[in-house]
Amino acid sequence: MDFTPTPSQTVGPFFHLGCTEHASAGSLVTAATRGERIRLTCRVLDGDGAPVPDAMIEIWQANAEGRYNHPEDLQEKPLDPGFSGFGRLATDENGKCTFATIKPGRVPWNNGTLQAPHINVSVFARGVLKRLPTRIYFAGHPANVEDPALALVPEQRRQTLLARAEAARPSEWRFDIHLCGENETVFFDV
Amino acid sequence: MLKITPYRRHDPSSQPASLYEPYRSTLLRAPRQPLVLLPHTLSEITGPVYGHSDIRETDNDLTRQHAGEPQGERIIVTGRVLDDNGRPVPRTLIEIWQTNAAGRYRHHNDNHPAPLDPNFTGAGRTLTDDNGVYRFVTIKPGAYPWKNHPNAWRPAHIHFSLFGTAFATRLVTQMYFPGDPLFGYDPIFQSIADERARQRLVAAFDLATTKPEWALGYQFNIILRGREATPFERNGK
Numbered sequence: 001m002d003f004t005p006t007p008s009q010t011v012g013p014f015f016h017l018g019c020t021e022h023a024s025a026g027s028l029v030t031a032a033t034r035g036e037r038i039r040l041t042c043r044v045l046d047g048d049g050a051p052v053p054d055a056m057i058e059i060w061q062a063n064a065e066g067r068y069n070h071p072e073d074l075q076e077k078p079l080d081p082g083f084s085g086f087g088r089l090a091t092d093e094n095g096k097c098t099f100a101t102i103k104p105g106r107v108p109w110n111n112g113t114l115q116a117p118h119i120n121v122s123v124f125a126r127g128v129l130k131r132l133p134t135r136i137y138f139a140g141h142p143a144n145v146e147d148p149a150l151a152l153v154p155e156q157r158r159q160t161l162l163a164r165a166e167a168a169r170p171s172e173w174r175f176d177i178h179l180c181g182e183n184e185t186v187f188f189d190v
Numbered sequence: 191m192l193k194i195t196p197y198r199r200h201d202p203s204s205q206p207a208s209l210y211e212p213y214r215s216t217l218l219r220a221p222r223q224p225l226v227l228l229p230h231t232l233s234e235i236t237g238p239v240y241g242h243s244d245i246r247e248t249d250n251d252l253t254r255q256h257a258g259e260p261q262g263e264r265i266i267v268t269g270r271v272l273d274d275n276g277r278p279v280p281r282t283l284i285e286i287w288q289t290n291a292a293g294r295y296r297h298h299n300d301n302h303p304a305p306l307d308p309n310f311t312g313a314g315r316t317l318t319d320d321n322g323v324y325r326f327v328t329i330k331p332g333a334y335p336w337k338n339h340p341n342a343w344r345p346a347h348i349h350f351s352l353f354g355t356a357f358a359t360r361l362v363t364q365m366y367f368p369g370d371p372l373f374g375y376d377p378i379f380q381s382i383a384d385e386r387a388r389q390r391l392v393a394a395f396d397l398a399t400t401k402p403e404w405a406l407g408y409q410f411n412i413i414l415r416g417r418e419a420t421p422f423e424r425n426g427k
Contacts, residue, residue, distance in 0.1 A: 003274045004204050005413045006390050007382045009364040010215075012349060014297045018287025018313045019351055023241060046218040054299075060238055060357050070236035072356075086238030107232050110194050120233050120357050127215025129206040129381050131360060133228075153226050179219045189199075189225035190234050190358050 051095025262291025
């Protein structure tokens with residue numbers, strides 16, 4: 001038998017039917033969730049800078065302690081029972097969607113040093129034949145300068161991976177995803 | 191130190207290009223910069239265990255989700271989800287969506303003037319069993335026109351979404367039906383340059399799956415990325 005991985009195909013414009021109409025996950029938190037509450041608004045833009053109103057954004061993140069809710073995360077850090085770490089939303093007519101979540105803690109890099117707090121992101125859309133993985137970092141976090149994944153990114157492009165807090169509302173974070181064009185977001189080969 | 195066993199990287203020829211000009215939507219939506227190669231860390235080898243709690247009994251039978259039976263050709267679509275080491279991927283969520291028999295999605299953006307079917311939503315979900323096996327009962331979807339180029343029609347297909355075991359294994363794809371005359375004209379299918387890779391998206395008609403006097407059967411196996419080292423290798427055997 002042939003065990004070559006199955007090819008990817010675009011999610012198309014009608015994914016809401018199977019993925020987000022009845023199974024979206026915009027709020028990752030409950031009253032019991034530990035950690036600093038944030039609202040994270042993602043906006044997806046095409047190569048002309050126009051909003052992409054038919055994208056699907058998935059996020060995957062560690063809890064406030066820096067532990068993933070997954071059997072292979074064996075760190076001796078507490079799990080937060082009510083926190084799955086997964087979110088999924090469709091963008092609206094302005095290309096936006098907003099997650100209610102917490103700031104993740106730091107998770108280890110493979111040599112035992114720590115990564116800066118980040119959220120793992122998958123972008124799907126009509127016209128996107130393969131899922132686009134990226135990461136959201138938090139502008140101004142002191143650990144960003146020593147993050148080993150950011151260090152792999154050409155310096156002038158690192159800012160595309162930074163969410164920025166609103167000056168007047170520090171729990172409101174914005175992250176623009178440019179699929180292509182002048183400010184193309186860094187996407188990873190995961 | 192953490193012992194991380196990475197997932198195997200894709201052979202690029204097994205996958206579509208990002209930018210495929212005949213598929214016009216890629217022009218403004220495909221990244222042009224090279225992807226940044228990311229080593230696998232805890233962030234990539236973990237992933238959501240999602241959707242296990244809220245699966246209803248009729249979620250894998252799209253012909254039983256309404257008061258009456260939908261129009262069209264009843265089919266069974268079944269197969270196994272395996273990793274590229276040939277091992278089953280158990281208890282993982284599969285979500286599907288599709289048109290009805292007339293080629294119309296139950297979706298506000300679908301303007302194709304074909305009838306909606308009050309007895310068909312076109313969405314299903316299931317978990318693979320301990321052997322990686324899944325099974326849906328549904329209606330054969332129809333071809334439909336789209337505006338990519340003059341007289342453009344999509345071959346009949348079912349969208350599949352799978353999580354697998356990790357962020358690294360996430361897959362969204364489409365399953366096609368054997369012998370479709372539209373394959374050669376469909377830029378989404380043709381975005382995969384390699385003919386053998388394209389054929390991995392085509393289900394196989396299977397008489398053994400076919401239920402007499404009831405429904406045609408199709409087999410569609412899905413292969414997700416597997417680990418670079420097998421547990422046997424890890425144990426030094």
